[in-house]
Each structure stands twice: as structure tokens, then as C-alpha cells.
Amino acid sequence: MTGSLQTAAIENRISPESIPAVVLPTGARLPKIGLGTFGNDQYGAERIAEAVSYALSIGYRHIDCASVYGNESAIGIALNEAMLDGIRREDLWITSKLWNDKHEEKEIIPACEKSLKDLQLDYLDLYLIHWPFPNFHAKGVDVSSRDPNARPYIHENYMKTWRQLEKLVKMGLVKHIGTSNMTIPKLKLLLRDAEIRPVTNELELHPHFQQPDLFNFLVNNKIVPIGFSPIGSPCRPERDRTPQDTVDIEDPVIVAIAGRHHVHPAVVCIKWAIQRGQIPIPLSVTPSKILANLKATVSAPLSATEMRQIGGIDRNCRLVKGQVFLWKGSRGWEDLWDLDGKITPA
Ligand SMILES: NC(=O)c1ccc[n+]([C@@H]2O[C@H](COP(=O)([O-])OP(=O)(O)OC[C@H]3O[C@@H](n4cnc5c(N)ncnc54)[C@H](OP(=O)(O)O)[C@@H]3O)[C@@H](O)[C@H]2O)c1
Numbered sequence: 060m061t062g063s064l065q066t067a068a069i070e071n072r073i074s075p076e077s078i079p080a081v082v083l084p085t086g087a088r089l090p091k092i093g094l095g096t097f098g099n100d101q102y103g104a105e106r107i108a109e110a111v112s113y114a115l116s117i118g119y120r121h122i123d124c125a126s127v128y129g130n131e132s133a134i135g136i137a138l139n140e141a142m143l144d145g146i147r148r149e150d151l152w153i154t155s156k157l158w159n160d161k162h163e164e165k166e167i168i169p170a171c172e173k174s175l176k177d178l179q180l181d182y183l184d185l186y187l188i189h190w191p192f193p194n195f196h197a198k199g200v201d202v203s204s205r206d207p208n209a210r211p212y213i214h215e216n217y218m219k220t221w222r223q224l225e226k227l228v229k230m231g232l233v234k235h236i237g238t239s240n241m242t243i244p245k246l247k248l249l250l251r252d253a254e255i256r257p258v259t260n261e262l263e264l265h266p267h268f269q270q271p272d273l274f275n276f277l278v279n280n281k282i283v284p285i286g287f288s289p290i291g292s293p294c295r296p297e298r299d300r301t302p303q304d305t306v307d308i309e310d311p312v313i314v315a316i317a318g319r320h321h322v323h324p325a326v327v328c329i330k331w332a333i334q335r336g337q338i339p340i341p342l343s344v345t346p347s348k349i350l351a352n353l354k355a356t357v358s359a360p361l362s363a364t365e366m367r368q369i370g371g372i373d374r375n376c377r378l379v380k381g382q383v384f385l386w387k388g389s390r391g392w393e394d395l396w397d398l399d400g401k402i403t404p405a
Contacts, residue, residue: 060112064346068116075118075150078356079333081283083258087184087234089152089283091333092356093121094297094349095342097128098311100296102344104130110344111137115146117350122286123261123340124178126158126170127187131177139179153180154261154285156189156239157224159384162216163193167223171232186224186233187261190240191217192395196383202298209386211394214248225255237261237285240381242397243276250280261285264337265292265328267374268306278336289310289332289339290325292378305376316365322351329355331369 060068080088094114096107107130111122115137122138124131142148155178161170171186193216194209227233237259238249249257260277264270264286277284291307292299307313308324317324324386326342329352332339343349361369380392386405394403 060089060116063266064113067346068113072359073118075120078118078120078353081338083235083283085235085282087152087259088253089184089259089338091327091338092119092353093123093152093154093158093285093338093340094119095123095287095340097131098128098342098344101294104133106344107252108133108137110342110349113143113346114349114353115141116135118353119145119349120150120154121340123154123287123336124174125154125187126156126161126174126177127156127189128159131155131174135177135179148180152184153178153181154185154187156187156261157220159190159193162220164219164223167220168227168230168232171227172340175232175318181208182231185235185237185259186227186239187239187259188217188224188284190381190384191238191245192384194384194386200344200383202380202382204383205385205387206383207387209384210355211386211389212245212402214245214252214402217245217249218252221249221253225253228255232356235259237282237291239283240379240395242402243273244397244400244402246276246280248402249403257282259283259285259338261287261340263288263377264332264339264378265289265307266331266369266372267291267305267376268378269370269372274335274337284337286332286337286339288378289341290328291376293325295378298325299378301380303376304378305374312368316361316368319365320359320361322353322355325346326355327349327369329360331366334360335368335370354403 079091155174224236235258237257239261313324
């Protein structure tokens with residue numbers, strides 16, 4: 060960090076103990092805000108790692124990583140420096156994720172070990188299966204490209220992968236395990252068959268995509284919802300945009316509430332997420348925004364009326380559709396999301 064950023068960090072630091080957290084059945088404390096780290100294409104790994112350093116210096120303790128983001132080794136340097144500067148490992152919450160090309164039983168433990176090595180850690184607080192499919196695509200391909208070997212969800216195979224995650228817990232390499240981009244029917248099968256339950260599911264959640272059924276299912280089953288793209292991913296790459304997409308931070312309800320609180324609409328999205336009961340993991344590489352998002356967790360909450368107004372926004376805008384994971388014969392991206400309540404077959 061530059062000298063002026065270091066000075067800003069000292070002036071702006073919020074005590075990590077004052078940041079709200081979920082206390083899990085293991086006794087672990089999961090901070091109710093994390094920093095996202097998916098953004099190499101726009102910002103490069105070094106800039107994301109700098110954002111991690113700045114975030115830790117002002118009081119963040121939860122960082123959402125993934126091997127596929129391509130920046131775990133840069134983030135590892137930032138984490139190591141933060142610990143040399145006095146942040147205790149046990150006060151950090153570090154998530155990583157198993158990428159789709161590593162679902163084979165023999166690949167999983169080495170994949171986790173690689174993330175640990177890159178992140179310069181002895182254990183992860185949370186390891187997620189990034190997507191419930193072993194399907195993957197070459198970096199940078201168009202959303203219309205298809206992997207010829209792609210398959211739909213096969214529960215038997217998912218459980219083989221899950222068993223290896225359970226093994227990682229038993230080996231002490233991972234404290235908690237969880238899922239990402241799952242649906243209710245898939246989670247029901249996992250809950251039926253898991254020896255170690257998922258503590259979290261990471262899913263897309265923002266005011267224009269509230270997923271109430273899945274959100275309620277998670278809460279009722281004591282699975283903590285971690286909400287990705289909490290601001291509606293306003294700077295996502297062009298390939299992830301469609302003409303139908305709507306913009307959360309331009310929504311008149313959000314803009315009006317932001318005006319009353321004298322904050323950016325993004326901050327309203329963060330407050331809404333935390334008060335609703337999900338954990339937002341906004342990405343930013345801009346110190347003032349990183350700070351604004353952290354402050355959102357400790358400043359004046361939204362009123363019950365404001366929460367109701369946002370809850371009543373009638374949009375259903377999924378941004379991360381996952382088209383590149385579709386298999387031969389599938390009809391469209393909706394097939395990934397089991398919209399009729401049943402797992403879409405081949
Ligand atoms: N599990 C999964 O499959 C999955 C999928 C997608 C994302 N994720 C995770 O979720 C994280 C966040 O999602 P995301 O990056 O798609 O979207 P996001 O957090 O909704 O949006 C990020 C954008 O919002 C801007 N922003 C952040 N705080 C702001 C503020 N206070 N005021 C104004 N603008 C603000 C940032 O601007 P600047 O860049 O200018 O700072 C950044 O461009 C990812 O980084 C990743 O860790 C997980």
C-alpha cells in the first residue's frame with residue numbers, strides 16, 4: 060500500500076469486533092460482509108490483491124476467493140503481509156472454491172492444497188463447490204460456446220465430490236464446507252446424503268434478484284446464504300450483459316432511500332442484504348467504496364418501511380446465467396436452475 064493509503068487506513072479503521080458476524084455451530088465467527096475478488100479481467104490480480112490489503116487494514120476479515128479467479132497467489136502475498144503486520148489467522152475468514160474441472164475424486168484434495176499453497180495458508184475457513192456441474196469452458200470464450208463433454212447434474216457424481224470435501228474437513232485442511240449456485244431440489248438431495256452438512260450456499264442475491272424461495276429454504280435449513288453480486292455487478296464484462304438486464308443502483312426505490320441516508324445506492328444494497336439475513340461479498344478496488352461498504356454494516360440501519368419497499372421490488376433479473384456450463388441437448392440457461400422444482404435431466 061502507498062503511504063497515503065496507509066494513512067487513510069489508519070484514519071478509517073473500523074474495529075473488526077464491531078462488524079456483525081454469524082456465529083456458526085462450530086463456534087466460528089463468519090463476518091457479515093466479505094470482499095469479493097473476481098475481477099482479474101478488468102483490474103488485474105495485483106489491483107485485486109491491493110484491494111484485499113486495504114480492506115484488511117480498515118477492518119474487513121472475510122475474503123471470498125476462488126481458484127478460477129486466477130489471483131490466489133497475489134492474494135496470498137497480501138494475506139501473509141497482513142498476518143506479519145499483526146492480524147491473527149484465527150480472526151480471518153478465507154473462502155476458496157473448487158473449480159468445475161477438478162470434480163474428479165483424485166483431483167479434489169490436490170486442488171484444495173494448491174489453493175492453500177497459493178493463499179499461503181494452512182487451512183481454509185470455507186471450501187465451496189463452485190458449480191454443481193463438472194462442466195467448464197476455455198478462458199474468455201463467448202457465452203454461446205459449449206463444452207462437448209458437458210453433462211447435466213448427476214447427484215451420484217456430486218456426492219463423490221462432496222465426500223472428498225468431507226475428507227478435507229477430517230484432514231483439518233478446511234474448517235467448513237458449502238455449495239454455490241445450487242437449487243432447492245439439488246440441495247434437498249445433498250442434505251439427505253451429506254455426512255457433513257453445507258454451512259453456507261453462495262448464490263446471486265441483490266434487490267433485483269431476491270430469490271425468495273431459495274433464500275427461505277436456506278434459512279429454514281440453517282444454511283447461511285452468502286450473496287454474490289450484491290450491488291448487481293454494475294461493472295461486469297460485456298459478455299455477461301443482456302438487453303433485458305435491469306440495474307439495481309438505478310432503481311427509483313433504491314435511489315430514493317440512498318438520498319434519504321446520504322449514501323450511494325450501492326450502500327443501500329449492502330444494508331438491505333445484511334438486514335435481510337444474507338452475507339454480501341461486494342467487490343471493489345476503490346478504497347472509498349471498500350470503506351463505504353464496510354461502514355454500511357455499522358451505520359444507521361434501513362427502516363422497516365425501507366426494507367419492505369426494497370423487498371417489494373418486483374424484478375427477477377439473474378445476471379450470472381451460466382450459459383457456458385450447458386450440455387448438448389439442453390434448451391437454454393434456465394435448464395441449469397431447475398425452475399420447475401425438479402432437476403433438469405439430460
Ligand atoms: N460463487 C459464484 O459463482 C460467484 C459468481 C459471481 C461473483 N462471485 C463473488 O461475488 C463477488 C461480488 O460480485 P460482483 O463482483 O459480480 O459484483 P458486485 O459486488 O455486485 O459489484 C461490483 C462492482 O460494484 C462497484 N461498487 C462496489 N462498491 C461500491 C460502492 N460502495 N459504490 C459504488 N460502486 C460500488 C465496484 O466498483 P469498482 O470496481 O469501481 O470499485 C465493482 O465494479 C465477486 O467478486 C466474487 O467474489 C461469486
